[in-house]
Amino acid sequence: MALRELKVCLLGDTGVGKSSIVWRFVEDSFDPNINPTIGASFMTKTVQYQNELHKFLIWDTAGQERFRALAPMYYRGSAAAIIVYDITKEESFQTLKNWVKELRQHGPPNIVVAIAGNKCDLSDAREVPEKDAKDYADSIHAIFVETSAKHAININEVFIEISKRIPVVDAAGGTSGKAFKLGRQASESRRTCC
Amino acid sequence: MALQGPEEMVEEPEDLDDQDASSISPAEEITLPPGPGGEDEPEEALLLPWDRFSTWLHCICVVGFDLELGQAVEVIYPHHSKLSEKEKTSICYLSFPDSNSGCLGDTQFCFRFRQVSNRKSSLGCFLETNDRDAPPCLKREQGHYYGYVYFRQVRDKSLKRGYFQKSLVLISKLPYVTFFHSLLKIMAPEYFEKQEPCLEAACNDIDRWPTPHPGRILTLPIMGVVIKIRIPTCYDKPGTSQLVQSAQSDSQVSIVLPTIHEVDLFRCFYPVFFHIQMLWELVLLGEALVVMAPSPAESSDTVLALVSCISPLRFCSDFRPYFTIHDSEFKEYTTRTQAPPSVILGVTNPFFAKTLQHWPHIIRIGDMKQAGEMAKQMKVKKLKNLKTLDSKPGVYTAYKPYLNKDEEIIKQLQKGVQQKRPSAAQNAILRRYFLELTQSFMIPLERYVASLMPLQKSISPWKSPPQLRPFIQQDFMKTLEKAGPQLTSRLKGDWIGLYRNFLKSANFDGWFRNRRREMTQKLEALHLEALCEEDLQQRVQQHSEVETVDLVLKLKDKLTQAEREQLPVRPGTVAKLRAHIEAVILALPEDLQGILHKPSTP
Numbered sequence: 001m002a003l004r005e006l007k008v009c010l011l012g013d014t015g016v017g018k019s020s021i022v023w024r025f026v027e028d029s030f031d032p033n034i035n036p037t038i039g040a041s042f043m044t045k046t047v048q049y050q051n052e053l054h055k056f057l058i059w060d061t062a063g064q065e066r067f068r069a070l071a072p073m074y075y076r077g078s079a080a081a082i083i084v085y086d087i088t089k090e091e092s093f094q095t096l097k098n099w100v101k102e103l104r105q106h107g108p109p110n111i112v113v114a115i116a117g118n119k120c121d122l123s124d125a126r127e128v129p130e131k132d133a134k135d136y137a138d139s140i141h142a143i144f145v146e147t148s149a150k151h152a153i154n155i156n157e158v159f160i161e162i163s164k165r166i167p168v169v170d171a172a173g174g175t176s177g178k179a180f181k182l183g184r185q186a187s188e189s190r191r192t193c194c
Numbered sequence: 195m196a197l198q199g200p201e202e203m204v205e206e207p208e209d210l211d212d213q214d215a216s217s218i219s220p221a222e223e224i225t226l227p228p229g230p231g232g233e234d235e236p237e238e239a240l241l242l243p244w245d246r247f248s249t250w251l252h253c254i255c256v257v258g259f260d261l262e263l264g265q266a267v268e269v270i271y272p273h274h275s276k277l278s279e280k281e282k283t284s285i286c287y288l289s290f291p292d293s294n295s296g297c298l299g300d301t302q303f304c305f306r307f308r309q310v311s312n313r314k315s316s317l318g319c320f321l322e323t324n325d326r327d328a329p330p331c332l333k334r335e336q337g338h339y340y341g342y343v344y345f346r347q348v349r350d351k352s353l354k355r356g357y358f359q360k361s362l363v364l365i366s367k368l369p370y371v372t373f374f375h376s377l378l379k380i381m382a383p384e385y386f387e388k389q390e391p392c393l394e395a396a397c398n399d400i401d402r403w404p405t406p407h408p409g410r411i412l413t414l415p416i417m418g419v420v421i422k423i424r425i426p427t428c429y430d431k432p433g434t435s436q437l438v439q440s441a442q443s444d445s446q447v448s449i450v451l452p453t454i455h456e457v458d459l460f461r462c463f464y465p466v467f468f469h470i471q472m473l474w475e476l477v478l479l480g481e482a483l484v485v486m487a488p489s490p491a492e493s494s495d496t497v498l499a500l501v502s503c504i505s506p507l508r509f510c511s512d513f514r515p516y517f518t519i520h521d522s523e524f525k526e527y528t529t530r531t532q533a534p535p536s537v538i539l540g541v542t543n544p545f546f547a548k549t550l551q552h553w554p555h556i557i558r559i560g561d562m563k564q565a566g567e568m569a570k571q572m573k574v575k576k577l578k579n580l581k582t583l584d585s586k587p588g589v590y591t592a593y594k595p596y597l598n599k600d601e602e603i604i605k606q607l608q609k610g611v612q613q614k615r616p617s618a619a620q621n622a623i624l625r626r627y628f629l630e631l632t633q634s635f636m637i638p639l640e641r642y643v644a645s646l647m648p649l650q651k652s653i654s655p656w657k658s659p660p661q662l663r664p665f666i667q668q669d670f671m672k673t674l675e676k677a678g679p680q681l682t683s684r685l686k687g688d689w690i691g692l693y694r695n696f697l698k699s700a701n702f703d704g705w706f707r708n709r710r711r712e713m714t715q716k717l718e719a720l721h722l723e724a725l726c727e728e729d730l731q732q733r734v735q736q737h738s739e740v741e742t743v744d745l746v747l748k749l750k751d752k753l754t755q756a757e758r759e760q761l762p763v764r765p766g767t768v769a770k771l772r773a774h775i776e777a778v779i780l781a782l783p784e785d786l787q788g789i790l791h792k793p794s795t796p
Contacts, residue, residue, distance in 0.1 A: 005447060005448060007418075007444075007446075007447045009418075038394055038395060038398040039391070039392075039394060039395020039396070039398050039399065039417075040395060040399075040417075040418070041398075042399065042402070042415035042420070044413075057415075057420055057447065057448070059415075059418055062395075066391050067391050067395065069387075069388045069391070070384075070388060070391060070392060070395055070417075073384060073418035073419075074418045076446045077418075077419075077444050077445075077446025077447045
């Protein structure tokens with residue numbers, strides 16, 4: 001089975017729950033008192049998608065302003081970006097739009113963008129209507145889901161949707177894209193598509 | 195979540211994550227031999243913040259230029275790292291090119307300096323475990339630090355000095371040159387642009403790395419990129435176990451480093467490659483040797499290449515890839531009142547041409563960037579010719595090699611140059627040549643030393659373990675007639691003379707000490723195993739209570755030693771010994787049992 005390494009970064013305002021989403025996805029756990037991330041933290045998880053293994057190399061970036069300038073290191077070479085906002089904080093949705101702009105200008109040309117409206121368990125305090133966010137996501141052809149890291153809602157789904165949108169390996173080149181085979185052979189040739 | 199249809203996601207099997215078999219060569223198939231301490235996961239769980247960082251680096255320094263103060267350490271990260279003033283001064287001077295060599299742009303080099311104060315690491319025991327499986331030349335430094343430098347010098351009119359000059363320096367006890375240079379190549383350019391948050395992020399990444407354990411494939415995320423390396427073990431067949439990159443991968447995503455420590459020997463020796471065999475002898479014998487190069491990058495590369503050409507033998511004298519007149523050992527090493535010390539220095543300051551004029555062996559290297567043409571210096575030059583600063587590149591020495599020159603390798607490399615053989619292939623040829631030469635030289639010594647081991651039957655469980663027989667030079671020399679290097683090398687010459695001189699060198703001393711320690715531990719281990727096979731109950735019945743107590747105490751001592759020194763015993767031996775002790779104690783009267791069950795005080 002072919003194994004593809006997919007670099008994925010998480011972007012978004014401080015405190016929206018980027019790290020919690022990653023923890024839920026990788027460790028299936030939730031800690032309400034998580035420390036603010038420094039720089040970025042790194043985790044991996046491999047999942048099967050059709051007849052491939054997708055190894056997500058996840059860079060969970062710091063939302064704090066002082067680390068803002070470091071972001072390009074993390075979205076550079078990324079196959080996908082998950083931009084997270086907090087449905088109870090209108091401001092975080094504005095920040096998200098700035099991230100989309102930055103990615104369009106400086107990000108990899110074919111990066112898959114997923115928008116995650118986190119903390120959907122707190123709908124009483126909602127400030128961002130789901131429809132507004134959905135319309136915006138559609139307008140930029142991004143994946144959209146509302147998630148709750150706390151209650152494990154839609155977390156795996158984000159990554160499934162990303163897997164679906166990752167360009168398929170072309171048949172002609174055998175394994176191309178960022179794929180390579182799981183096996184002993186070290187001399188497997190591969191090319192980068194796009 | 196629903197697991198249906200072809201698009202289902204499946205939790206990966208536990209161990210899949212760490213095995214990118216695709217990008218990993220047969221190296222992965224090499225597993226550590228079972229032994230005590232082989233699994234350190236529980237230990238790793240006990241590591242505190244910054245412990246992981248400390249297993250890789252002592253600290254990171256930023257060295258800048260202050261118009262009034264000169265070079266100064268601007269930042270030390272993490273902030274709690276300890277460096278003495280003397281060490282800071284060394285780092286300052288060694289992190290900048292010391293002559294106006296016009297290093298415009300980015301330059302990478304490395305230096306090595308003496309550790310001033312003895313810092314006890316709380317990780318000591320843990321590091322030893324990690325180090326035990328490393329090959330001799332990759333073990334952690336004891337009394338020195340390496341400094342790996344990324345120096346940037348660019349014109350900047352907004353600055354008073356007219357130039358931006360800054361170095362990012364990694365201070366470490368690990369000799370992983372290639373790895374740290376690759377790491378700096380990722381870190382430094384980002385740092386110069388984005389300043390301190392960048393260092394904070396990088397250190398935070400490093401503090402979550404797995405510890406540098408030989409033999410494992412290590413995945414090291416750093417600033418948006420994943421570096422994969424494998425630290426070789428002493429059980430690897432030299433020259434075989436390297437990580438191989440399956441194909442070009444996206445370097446913005448992950449990088450596989452085929453080696454963590456090997457420098458490009460061919461590139462480094464290119465300017466003097468007619469003399470490689472002589473240089474090998476000089477390094478082997480620990481002769482005082484100085485490399486005069488136009489820049490720190492070239493001096494440090496060449497010194498590291500020299501030191502590594504006797505691999506897998508560890509170079510046991512001091513060596514300084516980049517040495518300046520400000521170095522704290524400057525006086526000690528340049529004095530004319532004593533014979534030049536057994537060290538290898540790399541220098542760039544023209545001042546040294548005069549200061550070290552009396553040194554017996556001098557390598558002068560020109561600008562490697564212009565090394566398009568073939569090195570022409572066929573003949574070794576007389577030392578008296580080295581008077582002026584602009585002497586031509588070459589080797590200046592009166593040394594007469596013990597071994598006859600191997601024309602084959604020179605021809606082979608020359609042919610490669612003519613045919614434009616890739617540098618990596620030339621490097622591989624040269625590396626193999628040195629390896630075979632060193633092995634041919636060492637095999638007779640290995641064989642002789644192995645014969646000093648007492649016979650298995652002389653090990654008696656009830657006597658102390660037998661001693662190793664002493665190394666007698668004459669005896670060893672006698673073995674050379676029949677089983678000398680002529681068995682594995684076609685080179686002729688005065689091998690005997692070479693051995694005689696080698697036996698006086700620090701390299702021999704270091705090698706022999708290491709062997710003797712290993713063999714003594716082996717004897718202790720065999721003795722312990724023999725003891726475990728005995729029927730202790732029966733013995734106890736035949737002896738008095740006092741003798742039994744004495745036995746228990748002795749066995750407990752043995753147990754402590756086995757654990758402390760991690761003796762290479764068969765698996766299960768330690769557990770068996772523990773059971774034996776327990777059984778013997780239980781056979782004693784109750785009051786004694788209570789006393790003997792107390793944990794022994796160290």
